[in-house]
Amino acid sequence: MSNWLNGAVARAESVSDWLAPKRQASLALLREAQWPTRKTEAWKYIPINVWDRTELQSDAVEVNAVAESIEGLNSIDLVFVNGELTSDLNDELPAGLSIVSLADASADAQSWAAETFASVKPSRHLFGLVNDVLATQGVLIDVAAEAVIEQPIRIVNVLTQDSEAHTRVLVRLGQNAKASVVEQFCGNQRSKNTGFAEYKVGESARLEHYRFALQTGESLSIGGSHFELATRAELNSTLVGFGSTLQRVDVDVTHAGEHAFAKLNAIYLLDGKELFDLHSTIEHAVPHGTTEENVRGIVADNSRAVFNGRIHIHRDAQKTLAELNNRNLLMSDRAEIDTKPELEIYADDVRCAHGATIAEIDKTALYYLQSRGVSRSQAQIMLNFGFINELVDEMPNDVLAEWLRPQLRDRFAAMEVK
Amino acid sequence: MTEQIEKALQREYEAGFVSDIESDTFEPGLNEDIIRRISAMKEEPEWMLEWRLKAYRSWLEMDEPEWAHVHYPEIDFQSISYYSAPKSMKDKPKSLDEVDPELLKTYEKLGIPLHEQMMLAGVAVDAVFDSVSVVTTFRDKLEEAGVIFCPISEAVHKYPELVKKYLGSVVPQRDNYYAALNCAVFTDGSFVYIPKGTKCPMELSTYFRINEQNTGQFERTLIIADEGSHVSYLEGCTAPQRDENQLHAAVVELVALDDAEIKYSTVQNWYPGDENGKGGIYNFVTKRGICHTNAKISWTQVETGSAVTWKYPSCILKGDNSIGEFYSVALTRGAQQADTGTKMIHLGKNTKSTIISKGISAGKSNNSYRGLVRMNPGAAGARNFTQCDSLLIGDKCGAHTFPYVESRNPTAIVEHEATTSKVSDDQMFLCQQRGLDPEKAVSMIVNGFCKEVFKELPMEFAVEAGKLLEISLEGSVG
Numbered sequence A: 001m002s003n004w005l006n007g008a009v010a011r012a013e014s015v016s017d018w019l020a021p022k023r024q025a026s027l028a029l030l031r032e033a034q035w036p037t038r039k040t041e042a043w044k045y046i047p048i049n050v051w052d053r054t055e056l057q058s059d060a061v062e063v064n065a066v067a068e069s070i071e072g073l074n075s076i077d078l079v080f081v082n083g084e085l086t087s088d089l090n091d092e093l094p095a096g097l098s099i100v101s102l103a104d105a106s107a108d109a110q111s112w113a114a115e116t117f118a119s120v121k122p123s124r125h126l127f128g129l130v131n132d133v134l135a136t137q138g139v140l141i142d143v144a145a146e147a148v149i150e151q152p153i154r155i156v157n158v159l160t161q162d163s164e165a166h167t168r169v170l171v172r173l174g175q176n177a178k179a180s181v182v183e184q185f186c187g188n189q190r191s192k193n194t195g196f197a198e199y200k201v202g203e204s205a206r207l208e209h210y211r212f213a214l215q216t217g218e219s220l221s222i223g224g225s226h227f228e229l230a231t232r233a234e235l236n237s238t239l240v241g242f243g244s245t246l247q248r249v250d251v252d253v254t255h256a257g258e259h260a261f262a263k264l265n266a267i268y269l270l271d272g273k274e275l276f277d278l279h280s281t282i283e284h285a286v287p288h289g290t291t292e293e294n295v296r297g298i299v300a301d302n303s304r305a306v307f308n309g310r311i312h313i314h315r316d317a318q319k320t321l322a323e324l325n326n327r328n329l330l331m332s333d334r335a336e337i338d339t340k341p342e343l344e345i346y347a348d349d350v351r352c353a354h355g356a357t358i359a360e361i362d363k364t365a366l367y368y369l370q371s372r373g374v375s376r377s378q379a380q381i382m383l384n385f386g387f388i389n390e391l392v393d394e395m396p397n398d399v400l401a402e403w404l405r406p407q408l409r410d411r412f413a414a415m416e417v418k
Numbered sequence B: 001m002t003e004q005i006e007k008a009l010q011r012e013y014e015a016g017f018v019s020d021i022e023s024d025t026f027e028p029g030l031n032e033d034i035i036r037r038i039s040a041m042k043e044e045p046e047w048m049l050e051w052r053l054k055a056y057r058s059w060l061e062m063d064e065p066e067w068a069h070v071h072y073p074e075i076d077f078q079s080i081s082y083y084s085a086p087k088s089m090k091d092k093p094k095s096l097d098e099v100d101p102e103l104l105k106t107y108e109k110l111g112i113p114l115h116e117q118m119m120l121a122g123v124a125v126d127a128v129f130d131s132v133s134v135v136t137t138f139r140d141k142l143e144e145a146g147v148i149f150c151p152i153s154e155a156v157h158k159y160p161e162l163v164k165k166y167l168g169s170v171v172p173q174r175d176n177y178y179a180a181l182n183c184a185v186f187t188d189g190s191f192v193y194i195p196k197g198t199k200c201p202m203e204l205s206t207y208f209r210i211n212e213q214n215t216g217q218f219e220r221t222l223i224i225a226d227e228g229s230h231v232s233y234l235e236g237c238t239a240p241q242r243d244e245n246q247l248h249a250a251v252v253e254l255v256a257l258d259d260a261e262i263k264y265s266t267v268q269n270w271y272p273g274d275e276n277g278k279g280g281i282y283n284f285v286t287k288r289g290i291c292h293t294n295a296k297i298s299w300t301q302v303e304t305g306s307a308v309t310w311k312y313p314s315c316i317l318k319g320d321n322s323i324g325e326f327y328s329v330a331l332t333r334g335a336q337q338a339d340t341g342t343k344m345i346h347l348g349k350n351t352k353s354t355i356i357s358k359g360i361s362a363g364k365s366n367n368s369y370r371g372l373v374r375m376n377p378g379a380a381g382a383r384n385f386t387q388c389d390s391l392l393i394g395d396k397c398g399a400h401t402f403p404y405v406e407s408r409n410p411t412a413i414v415e416h417e418a419t420t421s422k423v424s425d426d427q428m429f430l431c432q433q434r435g436l437d438p439e440k441a442v443s444m445i446v447n448g449f450c451k452e453v454f455k456e457l458p459m460e461f462a463v464e465a466g467k468l469l470e471i472s473l474e475g476s477v478g
Helices: A003-012 A020-032 A049-053 A107-116 A126-134 A363-371 A376-393 A398-415 B002-009 B032-041 B046-061 B087-091 B101-109 B139-144 B152-158 B160-166 B177-185 B425-433 B438-454 B459-468
Strands: A076-081 A097-101 A137-143 A153-158 A163-173 A178-186 A191-201 A206-213 A219-229 A234-242 A246-255 A261-270 A275-284 A290-299 A304-313 A321-330 A336-345 A351-359 B023-025 B084-086 B123-129 B132-136 B148-151 B190-194 B203-209 B220-225 B230-238 B245-248 B251-256 B261-268 B280-291 B296-303 B308-311 B314-317 B323-332 B337-340 B343-346 B352-361 B366-375 B383-392 B398-407 B413-422
Touching: A003 A020, A003 A049, A003 A126, A020 A126, A049 A219, A076 A097, A107 A137, A107 A163, A126 A163, A126 A191, A126 A219, A137 A178, A153 A163, A153 A191, A163 A178, A163 A206, A178 A191, A178 A219, A191 A206, A191 A234, A206 A219, A206 A246, A219 A234, A219 A261, A234 A246, A234 A275, A246 A261, A261 A275, A261 A304, A261 A376, A261 A398, A275 A290, A275 A321, A290 A304, A290 A336, A290 A376, A304 A321, A304 A351, A321 A336, A321 A376, A336 A351, A336 B383, A336 B413, A351 B398, A363 A376, A376 A398, B032 B046, B032 B177, B046 B177, B084 B087, B084 B132, B101 B123, B101 B203, B123 B139, B123 B148, B132 B148, B132 B152, B139 B148, B148 B152, B152 B160, B152 B190, B152 B220, B160 B220, B177 B251, B177 B280, B190 B203, B190 B230, B220 B230, B220 B261, B251 B261, B251 B296, B261 B280, B280 B296, B280 B323, B296 B308, B296 B337, B296 B438, B314 B323, B314 B352, B323 B337, B323 B366, B323 B438, B343 B352, B352 B366, B352 B398, B352 B438, B366 B383, B366 B413, B383 B398, B383 B438, B398 B413, B425 B438
Parallel strands: A076 A153, A137 A163, A153 A178, A163 A191, A178 A206, A191 A219, A206 A234, A219 A246, A234 A261, A246 A275, A261 A290, A275 A304, A290 A321, A304 A336, A321 A351, B123 B203, B190 B220, B203 B230, B220 B251, B230 B261, B245 B280, B251 B280, B261 B296, B280 B308, B280 B314, B296 B323, B308 B337, B314 B343, B323 B352, B337 B366, B343 B366, B352 B383, B366 B398, B383 B413
Antiparallel strands: A097 A137, A336 B398, A351 B413, B023 B084, B123 B132, B148 B190
């Protein structure tokens, strides 16, 4: 057992609010839970002990951090600094959209949120349970049926030196609703946080989702985005991850209604001694679902990337189409990639495929560019960019893509062979 | 449509008879005394007994693996008898004429006649019956070429240096739960040594038969191919049809020294249990080979039997430029469960591996591919290609893929792809429209699906494999 987890359980016992019954259930599971070791399949490649070992100085927390807005995005910003919501929620919101803080939710919001809380996120995620019992801060976002919200909703988590934060996001999209939600994480100093989000996407609703897990440096972050899709619902999700001392993201998509469509794109770019671990699970519980998942990563220097992509097709999920593709570039002989695309199929009339590749940058392409007078490092940046730009191009929001590109370019520039 | 397909895949288990042979069988149970008795029966030297006991002591501390995608009731290791041999074998018959005719009849019935003149020319057979090797054919001819092919219990006496040097060198005693058990209680198996620069003049083959009730079979095979040599080895197995489950926990170790090549083919046809999962063999096998510089090991397996299969023939590509191959067809039907695949561990430079796995699931069965491809930091320029295809027949079965890919060298290239499909109505329609009956059509489609693997099998085996899947090979040409 871990000291940290024991402490967390002790702290959780004093948490009491309108989510108490749900929290108690998770607490019971957490008390029984085993701290992961190298033999725990879900943590096979990532040394979780660093979470336990890292000591935070509780008196050193600095709170004067701000999150920069994204130019041209015109988003509704909800900013958490070290787990405290600093944005004012009294601003006028577009019709059909309601956003309340978890801490002071109205009775109405409480009723749907209590139902959603811990119902979309599977209970197998240990740190999801931790978030269940400790996240007293968060937001509840409700998009009414038929409402089309043009303004993206951006939730930013800023972590500063020695902070520990647990935040929760619950989102509900009514029938035919449309919305775009951005989850953004930043900070590069020693800190620990868990950030979990649960989305219930209603019938024929469309959700555009982004998770920018851009914490770097000494930060330790574990989180997840979890989706439940009703009949004909559509999800378009893009995840971008940089590594840090410990970064772990779990994505779960459950096709609960027929004819739902999920498109998941993910990119990870690692440098230095960074770690990044992405686990995705797609549950096809009903027939006629479609999933397209594309994951690409570039891993440089001494870093390590882990990808585990599971597609589970239940007995009744006939006529499912599911494809998963994971491509990786390994840039250095000290870097490591561990990938495991899994298929678990119990229905016969389905079309499923997965593929995974690991290779280095194409030497002939590099040579070609150099022979045209491009410097080696420039050529490398160009080729790396080309490798992942396809997924950046597929982001439905151009403003976000434009905002992301220079950050990626800076990463590539730092990554060149040292 | 599915019904027709399922009917086409159904077949009787032809090897399910019991031979009426008097046996000396140990009472069930496992402890150090039993191990001492096994060792005494084999008149083993002291070092061999110590080796067994060491393995047994580590086994006691180990846990049964639970990660495989298979479910079965807990095995009671104390209810199994660890040694059983036909009484007639006690006097160690010197030649085939002295062997109990009933034993020979068993093999004849299985289509493996042991009289050399009756056999297919060019295949030497070691026939293992329960815990002992009955006979090894063509030994003289092999000796002329310098090839050693004998029961491993004999090799312990005759070639202790080789056995000491290589036994447990590829699969160590503590490797895994079942391997440790095997190290403690193994009874017989084959030993092969191919001298430097020799191409083995004929195919070598071992046929394993479980006959006695409530026994387990724990055989051990060790093949050493010295520098520049070449050998092709075949393995077959069957067991009677019984309502109880029987355990088969074997270990196979292959050593391919510099420039050597070993081709190891298996047609696994243990009794699979009935449609509802009653009876059948638990096949928990550890197979691994090590390739030195420029060496090559090729595993080909056709898995149609066993109630539960847990088997991962693997290659450690230690030497530069060495090659590992794994070709597999696994067919599960009824209530069978298979969790099988391979590990390719790339250590040397420019090592290459190919994995082709075809899984066919029918009935209520579950068929999983589980594999590992690891590129270690030293595996510069290494290359792997993996293809796993699954075919589902019916909506009550399952097909799963769990590939682990780990790379720590930027110049290594790893490619993995997997697909899942079913025998489509379109394919069936096309075949039937051309005048093929549904059974033929299924055979043809399934056979086409497996073709890449069948073409790797030696001739005789390819025919057997085809028969096992009720497939006529001729239909698929072109």
